Amino acid sequence: MITLRGLSKRYGETVAVNDLTVDVREGKVTGFLGPNGAGKSTTMRMILGLDHPSRGRALVNGRPYTALRHPVREVGALLDAKALHPARSARSHLVAQARSNGIPVRRVDEVLETVGLAKAARRRAGTYSLGMSQRLGVAGALLGDPSTLILDEPVNGLDPDGVRWMRDLVRSQAAQGRTVFLSSHLMSEMQLTADHLVVIGRGRLLADTSMADFLAGGSRATVRVRVPDPEERAVLVRGLAATDRSDATATVSVTVDTADRDEIVVTGRTAGQVGDLAHRCGVRLHQLTDVHVSLEQAYMDLTARSVEYATGARTEGETR
Numbered sequence: 001m002i003t004l005r006g007l008s009k010r011y012g013e014t015v016a017v018n019d020l021t022v023d024v025r026e027g028k029v030t031g032f033l034g035p036n037g038a039g040k041s042t043t044m045r046m047i048l049g050l051d052h053p054s055r056g057r058a059l060v061n062g063r064p065y066t067a068l069r070h071p072v073r074e075v076g077a078l079l080d081a082k083a084l085h086p087a088r089s090a091r092s093h094l095v096a097q098a099r100s101n102g103i104p105v106r107r108v109d110e111v112l113e114t115v116g117l118a119k120a121a122r123r124r125a126g127t128y129s130l131g132m133s134q135r136l137g138v139a140g141a142l143l144g145d146p147s148t149l150i151l152d153e154p155v156n157g158l159d160p161d162g163v164r165w166m167r168d169l170v171r172s173q174a175a176q177g178r179t180v181f182l183s184s185h186l187m188s189e190m191q192l193t194a195d196h197l198v199v200i201g202r203g204r205l206l207a208d209t210s211m212a213d214f215l216a217g218g219s220r221a222t223v224r225v226r227v228p229d230p231e232e233r234a235v236l237v238r239g240l241a242a243t244d245r246s247d248a249t250a251t252v253s254v255t256v257d258t259a260d261r262d263e264i265v266v267t268g269r270t271a272g273q274v275g276d277l278a279h280r281c282g283v284r285l286h287q288l289t290d291v292h293v294s295l296e297q298a299y300m301d302l303t304a305r306s307v308e309y310a311t312g313a314r315t316e317g318e319t320r
Contacts, residue, residue, distance in 0.1 A: 001026050001179055002047060002148065006056035009203075010040050016042045018203035019056070023183050026147070029174045031194030031211075032183040033299060035307045039203040040183050041079070044152055047181075048077055060148055072101040076141030077150040081133040082156075086126025090117055090136050093125055094143060103144055111139040116165070130157030138169070148179040155186055167193045184201055187296035193217075199299065201306020223266045223274050226287035233264065236274075236283045240266060243277065263287070 002024035009017040011269055017039040024030045034040050045051040045124045049065040060068065060075055068074050084093050094108040112118045115135040120128075125136060126230045134157050141149055149170070155163050161276045163186075170193060184190050190197075197214050199207040209216060227233035237254050254266055278285050 001061060002012075002046075002150075002181055003059040003062070004056070005059075007043065007046060007053055008055040009039070009046060009051060010054040015160045015203050017046070017053075017200075020200065020203070020205055021056075022198050022205065022208055024179055024198070025196070026179040027174055027197070028168065028195035029170050029180045029182055029193055030196045030198060031173075031190045032181060032198050032200075033185075033190065033303075034200040034206075035303050037202075038200045038303075038306065040200065041152060043200070044077075044079060044181075044183070046151055047150060048075070048079070050079075053279055062272070070101065070144070072097070072103070073144035074146050075148045075150065076144060076146040078134075078137040078141045078154055079150075079152045081130065081137040084125050086124060088125055089122045090125050090139075091121040093136070094139060097140055097143060101144060107143060107145070111142045114142060114169075123254070131159060131162055134158055135162070138166070142158050142187070146178070148181070149173055150181045152183050153185070154182065155184060155189060163189055187294070187299060191295035199302060201303050204306075205304055206306065211295075215295065215298055221248075222291040223269060223271045223279050224263060224287065224289045224291055225266060225274055225285060226263045227278075227283060228262050228286055229284065232281075232283040233262075236278055237264065239277050239281045239283075240269065240274070243273075245267070 002022075004022045006026075007017055007020040008015070020039075020043060032040055032043075043058075044055050047060065047065060057064070065075060067070060086212050087175065088096075091108060094111065095105055096102075098105055098108050109118070109121075110122050115138050117132065117135055117139065120132065125133070128136065134154055136268050138151070138154060141151065151170070158166060167189065170180050170182060174195070182194065191211070194211050196210050197207060198205070220276060225236070227236055240254055254264055271288050275285070275288050278288075
């Protein structure tokens with residue numbers, strides 16, 4: 001488990017991370033999202049003891065990383081896939097890492113097999129593509145069979161088969177009870193991979209919630225409803241307005257689809273809630289469909305005002 005309490009980092013006048021309090025729990029993949037400059041990499045570096053917090057604390061299994069007796073056996077990390085000696089072979093790089101941390105050398109061959117580099121193990125790491133380097137970085141993270149994995153953009157450079165492999169790998173690690181903290185800007189892949197999301201913007205926490213709740217988004221729930229009879233459609237709209245006045249937990253809005261006057265769009269209610277209301281009102285429906293919001297759209301809506309490097313063409317939701 002990773003515990004952040006009031007974690008802050010300041011570089012001169014710039015606040016990179018601001019009072020971040022989060023629990024990253026075991027047994028699930030926690031996605032770490034935020035625009036460029038949001039403070040994600042700085043946060044991960046502070047967890048790993050590479051940067052010192054200006055205030056607050058970052059703990060792994062209840063202790064600072066620097067206080068862990070066998071850190072590589074407790075925390076596996078990938079921050080920069082190219083941070084290795086280019087003249088060394090992949091295997092010699094991992095053997096040196098294993099020996100310096102009291103890990104049996106046989107474990108090197110196990111992780112090379114796991115990441116699909118067994119046949120390329122004796123090639124110089126400097127000849128590796130970015131995707132192969134990512135696999136080697138993951139091998140290093142897995143070397144100590146740690147209970148916690150921290151991976152910064154691990155799918156960069158991977159082909160579609162590699163992206164799927166990474167997804168299956170991190171989900172299997174979480175299924176074994178490990179803590180997995182994963183950053184990425186590939187929203188479609190994060191939606192398939194993560195169980196929980198932590199979103200930050202300009203160093204501040206914007207969301208700490210399950211993937212399902214983030215996508216549902218409370219007032220973001222949207223339904224398309226086709227009611228062919230205009231009088232019945234008016235009855236349903238009045239009924240929705242009445243439920244809005246009686247329920248303070250969500251604001252209901254109703255708009256008419258300009259391309260199809262038979263259809264209305266209801267925001268703030270699920271398909272089940274609208275269907276139950278239509279039944280009570282005696283309204284005949286021809287269509288009742290939940291509109292599913294993608295992670296990309298929900299993320300862009302949330303971070304629209306937290307983008308550090310907005311372009312002239314797009315002023316909200318930019319990802320790197």
